[in-house]
Amino acid sequence: MTATEPVGTAPVTGADARQPETGAAPLAAKAAAEFTGTAALVAVVVGSGIQATALTHDVGLQLLANSIATVFGLGVLITLLGPVSGAHFNPAVTLAQWWTARRDGAGVDAREVAVYLSAQLTGAIAGAVLADAMFGVPLVKWSTHDRSAGHLLLGEVVATAGLVLLIFGLARTDRLRFAPVAVASYIGAAYWFTSSTSFANPAVTVGRAFTDTFAGIAPGSAPAFVGAQLAGAAVGLALVALIFARPTPTA
Numbered sequence: 001m002t003a004t005e006p007v008g009t010a011p012v013t014g015a016d017a018r019q020p021e022t023g024a025a026p027l028a029a030k031a032a033a034e035f036t037g038t039a040a041l042v043a044v045v046v047g048s049g050i051q052a053t054a055l056t057h058d059v060g061l062q063l064l065a066n067s068i069a070t071v072f073g074l075g076v077l078i079t080l081l082g083p084v085s086g087a088h089f090n091p092a093v094t095l096a097q098w099w100t101a102r103r104d105g106a107g108v109d110a111r112e113v114a115v116y117l118s119a120q121l122t123g124a125i126a127g128a129v130l131a132d133a134m135f136g137v138p139l140v141k142w143s144t145h146d147r148s149a150g151h152l153l154l155g156e157v158v159a160t161a162g163l164v165l166l167i168f169g170l171a172r173t174d175r176l177r178f179a180p181v182a183v184a185s186y187i188g189a190a191y192w193f194t195s196s197t198s199f200a201n202p203a204v205t206v207g208r209a210f211t212d213t214f215a216g217i218a219p220g221s222a223p224a225f226v227g228a229q230l231a232g233a234a235v236g237l238a239l240v241a242l243i244f245a246r247p248t249p250t251a
Contacts, residue, residue, distance in 0.1 A: 042127030124207025143216025164236025
């Protein structure tokens with residue numbers, strides 16, 4: 001997920017390093033935005049999952065409630081924090097932006113990557129603990145929800161590739177103003193069309209290992225999920241280069 005992985009969820013508007021408003025913010029403010037946004041995203045995912053399982057035993061309705069809450073929460077967070085940090089909330093997005101910036105010369109540098117990733121990972125864990133605290137369940141209890149099957153990993157590759165393609169495709173076509181709606185909508189759809197329910201976010205994956213609730217993932221399953229997400233990010237960048245190729249300068 002975002003959600004954005006969104007999930008993933010994930011996930012997000014920072015794919016365009018040319019945004020002047022994100023570049024102008026102090027690094028401390030960007031770190032705070034990434035920590036807060038990722039924590040809130042995980043709290044939404046985990047908390048809505050706990051609430052859903054308390055209200056119904058129908059797994060379909062549980063997933064529907066979880067996905068709807070994530071869509072609205074992610075859209076709000078991107079709108080609010082995008083002007084500060086770019087609203088990555090996702091190490092896969094941050095690393096993808098750093099990779100593209102190596103060629104374009106604009107974007108997050110190595111120092112910012114380290115700060116962003118630290119903020120995202122700690123924020124994700126804090127968000128899971130916060131959600132558990134709000135619902136009176138153990139603050140830290142390793143998830144027992146095994147998600148190690150190969151078809152789930154393929155789902156994560158697909159989910160993350162689609163997320164990266166969407167974000168960087170919007171950036172290439174100067175349509176990042178649509179990111180809050182587009183990214184949240186994609187994560188909501190990916191909840192349902194991917195076998196893994198679209199984590200699509202290494203930080204969110206780590207955070208969800210800390211809670212033995214509906215949205216959890218067993219710690220033993222997390223490394224393979226993260227690997228699949230990073231592979232998906234690479235696939236997404238390759239698709240961006242193929243589909244949204246920049247014109248070759250004429251002599």
